Amino acid sequence: MSYERPDGRKHEDLRPITAKAGVIKNATGSGYFKIGNTAAYAGVYGPQEMHPKFLQNPKGGVLRCTYNLLPFAGMGDRVRPGPSRRSKEISLVTEKSLLPVVDLSEYPNAVVDVFIELTETDAGSRCAGICAAAIALADAGIVMKDMVAAVSCGKVAGNVVVDLDYKEEAYEGEVADIPIAMVPSTGEITLLQMDGPVSEEELKQALEMVKPAIQQIVDAQNKAIRDSFGGVKK
Amino acid sequence: MSELLVQHKEIVVPGQILAKGMDFFPSFGTYRRNEDIVANRLGLVNLDGKVIKTIPLSGTYLPKRGDTIIARVTDILMSGWRAAIYNSPYESMLMVKEASNDFIAKGADLRQYFDINEFFVAKITNVTSQKLVDLTVRGPGLRKLRGGTLISVNAHKVPRIIGKKGSMVSMIKDATGCRITVGQNGLIWILGEPKQEVIAIKAIKKIEQESFTSGLTDTMKQYLEEATGTKVEMKAKEDEVQQ
Numbered sequence: 001m002s003y004e005r006p007d008g009r010k011h012e013d014l015r016p017i018t019a020k021a022g023v024i025k026n027a028t029g030s031g032y033f034k035i036g037n038t039a040a041y042a043g044v045y046g047p048q049e050m051h052p053k054f055l056q057n058p059k060g061g062v063l064r065c066t067y068n069l070l071p072f073a074g075m076g077d078r079v080r081p082g083p084s085r086r087s088k089e090i091s092l093v094t095e096k097s098l099l100p101v102v103d104l105s106e107y108p109n110a111v112v113d114v115f116i117e118l119t120e121t122d123a124g125s126r127c128a129g130i131c132a133a134a135i136a137l138a139d140a141g142i143v144m145k146d147m148v149a150a151v152s153c154g155k156v157a158g159n160v161v162v163d164l165d166y167k168e169e170a171y172e173g174e175v176a177d178i179p180i181a182m183v184p185s186t187g188e189i190t191l192l193q194m195d196g197p198v199s200e201e202e203l204k205q206a207l208e209m210v211k212p213a214i215q216q217i218v219d220a221q222n223k224a225i226r227d228s229f230g231g232v233k234k
Numbered sequence: 235m236s237e238l239l240v241q242h243k244e245i246v247v248p249g250q251i252l253a254k255g256m257d258f259f260p261s262f263g264t265y266r267r268n269e270d271i272v273a274n275r276l277g278l279v280n281l282d283g284k285v286i287k288t289i290p291l292s293g294t295y296l297p298k299r300g301d302t303i304i305a306r307v308t309d310i311l312m313s314g315w316r317a318a319i320y321n322s323p324y325e326s327m328l329m330v331k332e333a334s335n336d337f338i339a340k341g342a343d344l345r346q347y348f349d350i351n352e353f354f355v356a357k358i359t360n361v362t363s364q365k366l367v368d369l370t371v372r373g374p375g376l377r378k379l380r381g382g383t384l385i386s387v388n389a390h391k392v393p394r395i396i397g398k399k400g401s402m403v404s405m406i407k408d409a410t411g412c413r414i415t416v417g418q419n420g421l422i423w424i425l426g427e428p429k430q431e432v433i434a435i436k437a438i439k440k441i442e443q444e445s446f447t448s449g450l451t452d453t454m455k456q457y458l459e460e461a462t463g464t465k466v467e468m469k470a471k472e473d474e475v476q477q
Contacts, residue, residue: 028292028293028294029292029293046294046323047294047323048294048323049323049324049325050323058364101248101249103274106296107296107323107365108363108364108365109323109324109364109365110323110324110365111323138247138248138275138276139276139292140292140293141275141276141277141290141291141292141293141294141390142275142293143248143274143275144248144249144274144275145248145249145265145267145272145274146248146249146272147247147248147249183249184249185249185251185267185272218249221247222247222250225247225276226245226247229245229276229291229446230245230446
């Protein structure tokens with residue numbers, strides 16, 4: 001089986017990554033993550049007082065994520081601003097994928113707001129959002145037991161590949177898209193969604209293929225955070 | 235068989251393994267995972283013998299007992315004042331008893347002592363598990379602030395702005411002739427000649443920006459000498475992060 005990916009990558013290759021930290025000066029912490037033509041900004045505010053008050057949790061802080069596409073982020077059509085069914089779902093899964101690593105027990109009744117905005121999208125936007133959010137949370141000095149990195153994998157034309165772009169997602173035949181978020185040190189999976197038919201063996205193969213990719217992303221994230229602080233050094 | 239993987243003052247990220255083996259002990263900003271010591275927040279490594287901790291570089295201020303902070307009155311209640319702590323998710327309470335050395339009669343008009351939106355320097359006397367914060371203004375240096383300029387900086391850079399035994403802030407005070415009060419929550423009050431205030435603010439912002447660089451005291455001495463045009467004397471030549 002010799003399947004050629006549209007952009008000539010190998011099956012296990014990621015698109016080129018750019019990661020930055022501290023891009024939004026007014027935020028407590030911020031991150032930027034670009035993979036191929038998918039770019040996400042994340043701003044973290046807080047821990048701060050939580051409003052509305054009935055959402056406060058006296059046992060610990062609350063993580064609140066908002067995923068949003070900018071109107072021009074789509075591929076041609078204008079994306080209507082504001083929450084949609086899709087963006088609400090992705091906000092929720094982003095929150096759930098970050099929660100296992102963050103520890104907000106020191107901040108009862110407070111909230112950490114994570115705002116994720118995508119300036120351009122070419123598939124894999126929730127993964128890029130999670131990567132940017134992890135950078136922003138670390139930059140904001142939030143207690144985290146580890147980073148989180150996310151990447152999609154899937155099956156295109158019967159081949160298991162990593163980091164699908166839009167052309168592959170829109171492939172005419174059978175396509176499976178599996179976004180995965182992982183805690184690199186433990187291999188814990190904090191997000192796994194499946195869209196499309198995959199066999200058990202293929203899923204296992206995909207999970208194995210994702211691990212080196214995740215490590216690569218984490219290295220880029222960590223470098224971005226270190227650079228944003230080390231960059232001041234003379 | 236223990237192995238140290240980082241150097242003193244190195245920047246570490248969450249999840250980074252700092253040391254392997256049971257010969258080292260985790261302290262603030264680190265935790266033990268199996269036999270490794272791992273950072274759980276962004277910070278600078280601080281090695282103290284076998285104890286490894288990290289000094290945070292960013293984030294909000296978490297009220298701690300004994301800290302001197304600058305707060306703003308947000309509300310007046312029956313038994314005292316409610317005050318906002320800047321750069322922090324929590325509010326604080328100043329009880330009538332703690333507000334003055336004089337006796338305040340029951341039913342007195344509390345606005346005479348602290349009115350809404352007034353700033354004051356206070357000490358934190360207690361913090362509960364739910365982060366209810368009690369303040370006092372009875373003590374040396376604790377008072378209501380009148381006039382001057384307030385600026386906000388990253389609360390984690392405050393030790394650097396104060397310097398060892400207050401060396402850095404007293405250098406700025408001496409050079410500019412300003413009165414300066416630094417709150418642990420990152421709020422700084424400056425009162426002096428308008429031009430000198432501007433120099434002091436610029437100097438503090440410079441410290442905040444360059445807080446990782448070594449030899450910062452010398453840089454600041456030079457900067458202040460250029461800005462004020464006078465010779466700055468240094469009391470103590472020490473340039474360490476005070477923690």
